[in-house]
Amino acid sequence: MTAHFKLMRKIAMAVPVLLLAAACSNQNGVSVRSTSPVPQALIAEMQAKGMTRSAPILVRIYKKESELELWKQTSSGRYALLKSYPVCRWSGQLGPKKSEGDRQVPEGFYAVSMSSLNPNSQYYLSFDIGYPNSFDRQLGRAGGNIMVHGSCSSRGCFAMTDKQVAEIYAVAREALQGGQASFQVQSLPFRMTPENMARNRRNPNIGFWQNLKEGTDNFEVTKQTVKVDVCKGRYVFNGNGGTDCAIAPASQNVAAAVYEKRRSDDAKITSLVASGTKAVNYIYQDGGSNPVFAARAVDQSAVPGKDRPFTYSRVDVTEVALNDAGAPATEADANAAHRVTYAAAESLLYSEAAVARKPIKGVADPKVVAKRQEAVYARLMGSKFPAPVPQKPVAVAAAPVSPNAPASQLVAAAAPEGQPFYARWLGYAPTEQPAASPAVAINVDPIQTGTVPDTKPKHAKQKTVSPGKPMMAGAALPAAQMAELPPAITNPPTEQPFYKRWLGLGGDQGATATN
Numbered sequence: 001m002t003a004h005f006k007l008m009r010k011i012a013m014a015v016p017v018l019l020l021a022a023a024c025s026n027q028n029g030v031s032v033r034s035t036s037p038v039p040q041a042l043i044a045e046m047q048a049k050g051m052t053r054s055a056p057i058l059v060r061i062y063k064k065e066s067e068l069e070l071w072k073q074t075s076s077g078r079y080a081l082l083k084s085y086p087v088c089r090w091s092g093q094l095g096p097k098k099s100e101g102d103r104q105v106p107e108g109f110y111a112v113s114m115s116s117l118n119p120n121s122q123y124y125l126s127f128d129i130g131y132p133n134s135f136d137r138q139l140g141r142a143g144g145n146i147m148v149h150g151s152c153s154s155r156g157c158f159a160m161t162d163k164q165v166a167e168i169y170a171v172a173r174e175a176l177q178g179g180q181a182s183f184q185v186q187s188l189p190f191r192m193t194p195e196n197m198a199r200n201r202r203n204p205n206i207g208f209w210q211n212l213k214e215g216t217d218n219f220e221v222t223k224q225t226v227k228v229d230v231c232k233g234r235y236v237f238n239g240n241g242g243t244d245c246a247i248a249p250a251s252q253n254v255a256a257a258v259y260e261k262r263r264s265d266d267a268k269i270t271s272l273v274a275s276g277t278k279a280v281n282y283i284y285q286d287g288g289s290n291p292v293f294a295a296r297a298v299d300q301s302a303v304p305g306k307d308r309p310f311t312y313s314r315v316d317v318t319e320v321a322l323n324d325a326g327a328p329a330t331e332a333d334a335n336a337a338h339r340v341t342y343a344a345a346e347s348l349l350y351s352e353a354a355v356a357r358k359p360i361k362g363v364a365d366p367k368v369v370a371k372r373q374e375a376v377y378a379r380l381m382g383s384k385f386p387a388p389v390p391q392k393p394v395a396v397a398a399a400p401v402s403p404n405a406p407a408s409q410l411v412a413a414a415a416p417e418g419q420p421f422y423a424r425w426l427g428y429a430p431t432e433q434p435a436a437s438p439a440v441a442i443n444v445d446p447i448q449t450g451t452v453p454d455t456k457p458k459h460a461k462q463k464t465v466s467p468g469k470p471m472m473a474g475a476a477l478p479a480a481q482m483a484e485l486p487p488a489i490t491n492p493p494t495e496q497p498f499y500k501r502w503l504g505l506g507g508d509q510g511a512t513a514t515n
Contacts (some may be wrong), residue, residue: 034119038170045082050074057082057171058225059112059148059383061089061158063105064190064282064317068148068158070168078223082144082212085168086290088152089159089315093284093344093380094189096207097131100143101355103156103286106131107189107208109215109235113182117173124150124162125169128187148185154287156349158187183295192216195277196270201269202279202326204382211235214258217265221257258334268314278329279322283340283380286347289315295431326382334386342381344375 038053046053051072058071058079067085071079090105097104110130126149132141143156150162160168175183189205190196192213200206215237218226222238229236231245239249240258249255287352318340321329328334346369374385 031119031125033166034117034125034169034173035150036166039167042083042167042171046072049082050076051080051082052178055175056178056180057175057183058186059168059183060186060188061087061148062188062191063113063288064096064196065109066090066288068160068168070171072171074236078224079225082171085160085164086162086289086292087158088164088293089154089287089289091154091156091287093287094203094282095379096141096208096226097136097143097146098139098141101352103351104144105154105158105187105287106136106146108133108135108185109212109226109237110185110187111182112172112185114176116182117169117176118147119150121147121149122247123147123159126150126157126167127169127172129158129187135228135235135498138230147179152293185229186216186219186226188212188216188458194265196271197265197271198272198277199280201273202322202382203281204379213265214240214262217258217261218254219262222254267378279324279326281322281337281381283318283320283322283337283344284315285340285343286351287315288317316421320381327386328381328453337377337381342373344380345369345376348372348376396426407501 033168043053046055049072051074056074056079057073059350060066060069060071064067068085068087069190070085071080072082074080092102092104095104096108097106106129108131110133112127112130116128116130118128126147129146131144131146147157148160148165150157150165150167151162152161172183182338189209189212190200192209197206197209197213200209202207211234215226215228215235218237220239226237227250229239229242229247230244231242231247235240236245236247238251238254238258239247240255242248285467318336320332320333320337320340323329349369349372377383377385
């Protein structure tokens with residue numbers, strides 16, 4: 001009787017699950033959610049802006065601002081902004097995707113056709129943005145299956161909420177079924193304003209970003225889908241600048257208007273720099289999230305049609321101020337750059353171990369992380385990982401002593417104030433101060449065009465300068481000592497455990513080994 005009761009109980013529990021699964025698919029095996037209509041409120045917005053449901057669309061995504069914009073063609077033939085969506089999560093850093101497993105969300109101009117839509121995505125709904133494109137392939141970049149999808153968990157993708165992606169998917173489906181062969185996705189590091197270009201002028205990717213800005217300038221001038229070509233490792237937009245590859249400008253008027261916009265923006269950038277706008281690098285432990293999700297409640301139901309359960313972890317970006325040579329401007333900036341690149345290197349190693357299905361044990365070895373940090377630092381900062389620069393001790397007068405005090409209580413000397421700051425952090429004084437270090441080579445103009453691997457950045461010029469304030473060494477510490485360090489070093493951004501971030505989360509079907 002007991003066994004029969006248990007069997008009936010199992011059947012009773014399984015029936016609702018089977019019915020729910022059946023309710024999510026139609027007779028052709030396609031999920032019902034992929035055929036959901038465009039919300040009436042959004043249709044009303046289209047009508048108010050002179051758009052039809054089947055009119056062509058265009059998508060623009062900004063990583064730093066964590067926003068996705070949905071643009072749609074109006075009756076005038078020009079595109080207008082239909083709606084903006086906060087991005088729930090993206091992974092990696094600002095900058096292009098270059099290799100498989102680097103957790104980077106690509107930057108560039110991509111195309112999405114009907115075959116790119118995935119109605120049966122394991123992340124509610126999704127579409128592949130089209131990485132790698134011809135530009136990426138020309139530069140030898142690898143990876144694939146980069147999606148805009150639901151579930152709010154990213155491993156190299158733009159993750160939205162299920163409700164958001166359902167709405168975007170429906171609008172995209174209507175446009176493609178209405179005759180648009182493919183829609184353009186402009187994936188950008190940030191809004192390409194003079195202010196952002198001025199602040200990021202010392203970033204190693206600035207040459208590539210200037211090339212992307214040419215494309216966004218074309219769109220801003222025309223409010224039309226930009227024609228994209230590739231010539232000698234660079235994007236060519238609307239034919240402008242493609243003479244070396246026999247690509248003719250689509251319109252001389254457009255070329256002239258783009259030139260005037262660029263000239264105006266360059267003047268603003270020059271003025272901003274002259275007025276004291278500081279150069280910075282924005283560094284993440286592992287990607288970003290729009291601030292609106294800071295108070296997002298945890299959903300533990302995990303039923304179809306709901307976001308996957310995840311604990312929101314605050315995503316803070318570290319802003320590192322740079323000097324004219326592209327190095328951290330102060331000791332505090334050097335400390336921040338070291339701390340966040342160490343955390344980023346650790347996150348990347350855990351991710352690679354999960355993607356490769358290798359044991360996690362050993363990846364957390366501080367020596368392994370510290371070694372990888374050198375490459376991560378070079379990629380994000382555009383310069384060689386800094387070594388500690390010892391300073392000579394400063395003579396300090398002995399403390400006053402009572403004439404009647406015993407000899408054993410005499411104070412010989414105080415700790416030298418000029419000792420390296422990493423020695424002060426760790427609570428020890430060097431027994432011997434080495435001679436002053438030779439001059440250090442610092443990059444003057446860390447601009448790359450995107451053709452050079454991140455780990456070995458090349459620069460047009462270098463100059464030799466005297467060492468400034470010392471930076472934290474790359475030598476790793478035992479885990480026990482790392483745990484005892486004060487908050488100046490051991491304050492990594494709060495993040496959920498790696499097994500929640502990577503094991504079965506993010507990406508899309510087939511994306512585990514590619515993002």
